[in-house]
Amino acid sequence: MRLEGKVAVITGGASGIGRATVDKFVREGAKVLIADISLEAAERAVAEVDAAGHAGMTAACRVDVSDFAEVEQMVATAVSTFGKLDVIFNNAGIAGGTPLLDHDPAKDYVPMIRVDQDGVYYGILAAARQFRDQGTPGVIINTSSIYGEQAAELAFSYSAAKAAVISFTRSAAYELAEHGIRVVAITPGRVGTAIINQFSDELKTVFASEQLRNTMTQPSEIADVVAFLASDEANVINGTVVHVDDGYSVFKQRLD
Numbered sequence: 001m002r003l004e005g006k007v008a009v010i011t012g013g014a015s016g017i018g019r020a021t022v023d024k025f026v027r028e029g030a031k032v033l034i035a036d037i038s039l040e041a042a043e044r045a046v047a048e049v050d051a052a053g054h055a056g057m058t059a060a061c062r063v064d065v066s067d068f069a070e071v072e073q074m075v076a077t078a079v080s081t082f083g084k085l086d087v088i089f090n091n092a093g094i095a096g097g098t099p100l101l102d103h104d105p106a107k108d109y110v111p112m113i114r115v116d117q118d119g120v121y122y123g124i125l126a127a128a129r130q131f132r133d134q135g136t137p138g139v140i141i142n143t144s145s146i147y148g149e150q151a152a153e154l155a156f157s158y159s160a161a162k163a164a165v166i167s168f169t170r171s172a173a174y175e176l177a178e179h180g181i182r183v184v185a186i187t188p189g190r191v192g193t194a195i196i197n198q199f200s201d202e203l204k205t206v207f208a209s210e211q212l213r214n215t216m217t218q219p220s221e222i223a224d225v226v227a228f229l230a231s232d233e234a235n236v237i238n239g240t241v242v243h244v245d246d247g248y249s250v251f252k253q254r255l256d
């Protein structure tokens, strides 16, 4: 119960990494606002958590993280529902990409930047203002990606947005420290969620082989780390990137 008494917002909380983190946070004693662009999916998640014996621990909220007013409203909803805010997990994201020379900027660049980059900025800003106004320390965890630190095929815009998330994390930690606020980024590698499941089994096998232990990471494994980072036990982890990629970022090639 290392998050007992805490209130958290999890964006993209209706699916994949976000959904697994909802379950983990609730098991650790936190109350969670499940925020997602799909209200129906967020409400379904609340019903599932209720059915698992944790009634009243979650609520659903529709948000488009690329709209600052909606993100501010999301934070206000967490406070009006559960009384305060202690943790935000800025995790909502979209993936995909086209070769750079084929880009239509309006289609292949702008939407990705708005959701994966601006969405995290808005979450940081809205939550930090709430923490400051409450006068309590808070924790901000941002989902970047292995692609935020390296180039990858068909990932021009995604990599740019995920690199910005790492930069936001450093700068926000620096600026917000005086308010007792901690900011951390995670860089997942290959995680078995909808983003990955759209690919063929053959490609999924290749993805898994890019991680040191040759397996796809489970969303719950990422959630375990996020819960630790949100807890007081991670009090000295600040302004940095936690690689949750089973060695992807240190591994280049198998020789067999």
Ligand code: NAD
Pocket (backbone or CB within 6 Å): 011, 012, 013, 014, 015, 016, 017, 018, 035, 036, 037, 038, 063, 064, 065, 066, 091, 092, 093, 094, 095, 115, 143, 144, 145, 146, 187, 188, 189, 190, 191, 192, 193, 194, 195, 196
């Ligand atoms: P997912 O598709 O299962 O979950 C993403 C969630 O975000 C969905 O519930 C979706 O409805 C929501 N969402 C999308 N756009 C939104 C918006 N504008 N506003 C609010 N919610 C929105 O995928 P996932 O793999 O769980 O992805 C979560 C995060 O992890 C993303 O930021 C993704 O880039 C990152 N990530 C995933 C992997 C992976 O291998 N799955 C690897 C690295 C990073």
